Amino acid sequence: CVCLFEESDAGAIDLTEQNFDAELGKAEFAIVNFYADWCHFSQSLKPIFDQASDEIQREFPTVMLAKVNCITQANVANKYHVNKYPTLKLYRDGRVLKKEYRGQRTAEAFKEFVRVQMKDDIEVVPDVEKMKLDTDRRHIIGYLESKESKTYDIFRRVANFFRSDCQFHVAFGEASVSFRHGGDTAGFRDSQSTDDIYYSNGFAPGNNYFFQWTQDKCVPLVREITFQNAEELTEEGLPFLLLFYDPNGDNKIVETFRKIVGSELYSEKDNMNFLTANGYQFSHPLVHLGKSTADLPLIAIDDFRHMYLYKDINKLSEPSSLKEFIADLHSGKLHREFHHGPDPTKPNPSDAASESSNKDSTKEVSTPPKSQFAKLSPSDQRYSLLGQRDEL
Numbered sequence: 149c150v151c152l153f154e155e156s157d158a159g160a161i162d163l164t165e166q167n168f169d170a171e172l173g174k175a176e177f178a179i180v181n182f183y184a185d186w187c188h189f190s191q192s193l194k195p196i197f198d199q200a201s202d203e204i205q206r207e208f209p210t211v212m213l214a215k216v217n218c219i220t221q222a223n224v225a226n227k228y229h230v231n232k233y234p235t236l237k238l239y240r241d242g243r244v245l246k247k248e249y250r251g252q253r254t255a256e257a258f259k260e261f262v263r264v265q266m267k268d269d270i271e272v273v274p275d276v277e278k279m280k281l282d283t284d285r286r287h288i289i290g291y292l293e294s295k296e297s298k299t300y301d302i303f304r305r306v307a308n309f310f311r312s313d314c315q316f317h318v319a320f321g322e323a324s325v326s327f328r329h330g331g332d333t334a335g336f337r338d339s340q341s342t343d344d345i346y347y348s349n350g351f352a353p354g355n356n357y358f359f360q361w362t363q364d365k366c367v368p369l370v371r372e373i374t375f376q377n378a379e380e381l382t383e384e385g386l387p388f389l390l391l392f393y394d395p396n397g398d399n400k401i402v403e404t405f406r407k408i409v410g411s412e413l414y415s416e417k418d419n420m421n422f423l424t425a426n427g428y429q430f431s432h433p434l435v436h437l438g439k440s441t442a443d444l445p446l447i448a449i450d451d452f453r454h455m456y457l458y459k460d461i462n463k464l465s466e467p468s469s470l471k472e473f474i475a476d477l478h479s480g481k482l483h484r485e486f487h488h489g490p491d492p493t494k495p496n497p498s499d500a501a502s503e504s505s506n507k508d509s510t511k512e513v514s515t516p517p518k519s520q521f522a523k524l525s526p527s528d529q530r531y532s533l534l535g536q537r538d539e540l
Contacts, residue, residue: 149323157265158202158229159197159198159199159201159202160181160197160198160201160213160215161201161213161214162214162215162216162217163180163214163215163216163221163224163495164216164220164224165221165224165301168216168224169242169354170526171212171214171304172212172214172239172242173482174212174213174240175210175241175242176210176240176241176305176308176401177208177211177212177238177239177240177260177262177265177266178211178212178213178214178238178239178240178264178265179213179214179236179237179238179239179249179534180213180214180215180216180236180238180239181197181213181214181215181216181234181236182216182218182224182225182228182230182233182234182236182237183195183215183216183217183218183233183234184217184219184233184234185217186218186219187233187234187330189233189234189378190234192253193234193253195398195455196254196255196258197213197215197253197258197295197379199255199287200213200255201261203259204258204259204262204465205452207259207262207263208262208356209264210472211262213264215510216378217426217427218230218233227515228244229385230382232387235248235251235448236248236250237416237464237516238265240308240309240488241272241305241309242461243526245309246380246384246462247312247380248380248383248527250379250380251295252280253429265308266304268304268308269305269308269315269316270290270304270307270317270318270435270517271306271316271317271318272313272317272318272319272320273289273317273319273323274319275317275323276289276291276319276323276324276327277339279317280317280521281317281337282288282289283339283465283467284339285315285339285457286313286315286336286337286338286339286365286366286368287314287315287316287317287336287337287338287367288307288310288314288316288317288335288362288366289309289317289319289335289336289344290303290316290317290318290319290332290333290334291324291327291328291332291333291334291335291336292318292319292320292322292324292328292332293318293319293320293321293324293328293332294320294321295318295320297332298351298353299332300318302353302358302389303316303334303349303351303358305344306358306359306362309359310362310367311368312364313366313367313368314362314365314366330348330511331350332350332351333344333346333347333348334347334358334362335347336366337399337422338365339482342385342459345362349361360465367407368406368410369410369413369414369417369422370405370406370410370422370423370424370518371422371423371424372423372424372425373388373423373425374426374429376394379523381421382452382521385419386418386419386420386421387419387420387421387449387450387451387452388421388423388449388450388451388521389406389409389413389420389421389423389447389448389449389473389474390423390424390447390448390449390450391423391424391425391443391445391447391479392426392427392430392434392444392445392447392448393401393425393426393427393432393444393445394441394444394445395426395427396428397444397445398513401445401461404464404465405424405447406416407462407464408424408465408470409470412467412468412470412471413470413471413474416471416474419474419478420474426440427441427444427445427446428466429515433448433455433521434446436455436517436518437455437457437517438457438517439457444456445461446461447461447464447470448473449473449477449482450478450521452521453518453519454483454517454518454519455517455518455519456482458470462477465491470498482518483514
């Protein structure tokens with residue numbers, strides 16, 4: 149293995165706006181510490197992170213530990229939406245991962261984390277016909293001529309990037325020859341199918357086609373929120389569209405929700421997180437909506453300020469019903485109507501007399517329940533949160 153960085157006990161590499169992309173582009177895997185000198189959590193982490201960097205560099209020359217001073221390099225911090233110190237972001241081949249490092253802040257913990265991340269999780273398949281796949285996971289199967297090829301290196305790097313989203317398998321040589329009519333290829337198989345969806349755009353170095361194809365297949369539009377991943381999801385900063393379901397009931401509603409999101413709401417994937425939630429595990433938000441587990445299933449939006457209930461889940465299958473619900477959030481209509489009642493509509497002439505006779509009637513004003521998922525955001529016991537600066 150060729151060492152990409154100078155072997156020295158210099159600690160984590162300093163990144164700036166000028167060298168950020170170039171330095172990270174050299175590393176197969178990187179942990180970047182976004183810090184502020186005034187933050188006592190950052191101060192405590194600095195010597196530990198430097199020690200971990202030196203030790204990891206000796207064991208894994210293609211791994212980088214680096215740091216960004218968010219005060220002097222504000223443009224870099226803003227680009228990656230850093231909202232707490234220290235933030236430990238992960239990168240593969242220069243691309244940022246959605247997940248951050250949230251483990252223990254010790255040199256040994258960092259080293260063990262890197263060992264796991266650098267372990268090759270791709271299963272080599274000797275016989276495709278006898279391959280047994282976990283029916284609860286999504287799978288990418290590579291059909292390649294040789295392991296000693298540039299194609300496999302591209303496949304391996306993409307597989308490592310999406311290792312938490314899909315399981316990856318590969319068949320070489322004779323085991324895959326019947327699948328390689330037009331050259332090396334790959335297939336996608338989800339939990340509902342036994343047939344592959346094939347990739348057909350080649351593996352030329354420098355193009356992103358295989359990466360983009362894998363992303364579309366492996367990263368689901370609709371994810372399950374749990375207490376384990378809630379903090380990560382809140383940090384993505386996108387409002388939640390949540391389906392609260394009954395885990396003991398008929399979960400056809402979950403599939404219906406997924407299908408509607410896929411067919412009608414794909415254009416909203418950069419503006420909204422689509423989530424399913426076990427209504428028994430997340431019963432507390434239901435109380436704030438004036439509901440209970442007896443009312444499941446329910447749909448709601450949480451924009452980290454308020455929660456808004458989708459009024460009639462029986463209308464879920466009506467074309468554009470859910471899309472209009474989201475549009476009303478973006479336009480401010482949901483917030484406005486919660487505070488001031490329904491927006492006025494132009495009255496029919498036959499209703500004019502009735503309207504004039506009710507001038508003294510008052511419009512009921514209500515307040516939407518406060519966000520409950522904002523409470524699952526990062527703890528001030530581990531981070532200095534922006535907007536709650538603590539310089540002690």
